[in-house]
Amino acid sequence: EAGVAQSPRYKIIEKRQSVAFWCNPISGHATLYWYQQILGQGPKLLIQFQNNGVVDDSQLPKDRFSAERLKGVDSTLKIQPAKLEDSAVYLCASSPPAPGPPLGEQFFGPGTRLTVL
Amino acid sequence: KQEVTQIPAALSVPEGENLVLNCSFTDSAIYNLQWFRQDPGKGLTSLLLIQSSQREQTSGRLNASLDKSSGRSTLYIAASQPGDSATYLCAVIGNDMRFGAGTRLTVKP
Numbered sequence: 001e002a003g004v005a006q007s008p009r010y011k012i013i014e015k016r017q018s019v020a021f022w023c024n025p026i027s028g029h030a031t032l033y034w035y036q037q038i039l040g041q042g043p044k045l046l047i048q049f050q051n052n053g054v055v056d057d058s059q060l061p062k063d064r065f066s067a068e069r070l071k072g073v074d075s076t077l078k079i080q081p082a083k084l085e086d087s088a089v090y091l092c093a094s095s096p097p098a099p100g101p102p103l104g105e106q107f108f109g110p111g112t113r114l115t116v117l
Numbered sequence: 118k119q120e121v122t123q124i125p126a127a128l129s130v131p132e133g134e135n136l137v138l139n140c141s142f143t144d145s146a147i148y149n150l151q152w153f154r155q156d157p158g159k160g161l162t163s164l165l166l167i168q169s170s171q172r173e174q175t176s177g178r179l180n181a182s183l184d185k186s187s188g189r190s191t192l193y194i195a196a197s198q199p200g201d202s203a204t205y206l207c208a209v210i211g212n213d214m215r216f217g218a219g220t221r222l223t224v225k226p
Contacts, residue, residue, distance in 0.1 A: 004160075033214075040218065041218050041219075042121070042206055042208075042215075042216030042217050042218050042219055043161070043206075043216050044216075045213060045214065048213075056213065091160060091161070093161075103148075103210055103213075103214065105151075105163070105166060106214065107163070108153075108160040108161040108162075109160050110159055110160040111158075111159070111160045113158065
């Protein structure tokens with residue numbers, strides 16, 4: 001079974017530039033998550049999708065970050081404009097449908113390492 | 118708000134030692150607790166998932182315990198090997214998933 005795919009793996013940009021990350025979840029997984037992991041910290045949830053609807057985006061800095069999941073499969077996360085403090089690894093995860101809480105087990109992609117200069 | 122703490126932040130041991138990593142959380146109303154391994158530049162690999170009704174889970178040289186009432190979990194690694202060197206993260210699963218900052222483990226040959 002193919003895992004969660006992410007691209008690019010690495011990205012270096014200058015502050016104020018824009019960047020986009022792509023995620024392809026495991027086939028059949030209804031829930032998709034984007035996490036931000038700053039060096040030395042644990043991952044922090046940015047946004048959670050259930051199919052193509054947003055379940056939780058309370059920690060997404062909406063003035064500069066946006067995400068979409070068209071057709072309930074692939075997802076893109078965009079930063080515009082980027083700041084120095086956005087340097088981090090951006091992890092995508094997906095989980096299968098669950099009949100109720102708790103969340104289905106999450107499977108993580110390899111991440112995209114973003115460096116903002 | 119759930120807060121997850123992992124101690125120690127870093128640990129260095131000689132090969133062959135048994136070791137314990139600690140995870141504590143502030144809100145005991147959780148469904149599951151999960152331990153992950155993260156290698157440099159890589160994503161997260163799930164090691165063990167303990168449901169709230171369970172006390173422990175074992176996989177090979179790894180054993181994870183959960184004491185929900187005291188808000189603690191431990192990951193025990195037996196007979197450590199250099200290949201175990203990585204960052205170990207615990208995550209508590211309630212209405213969302215909250216991670217600790219991780220313990221960076223180095224096993225020296």
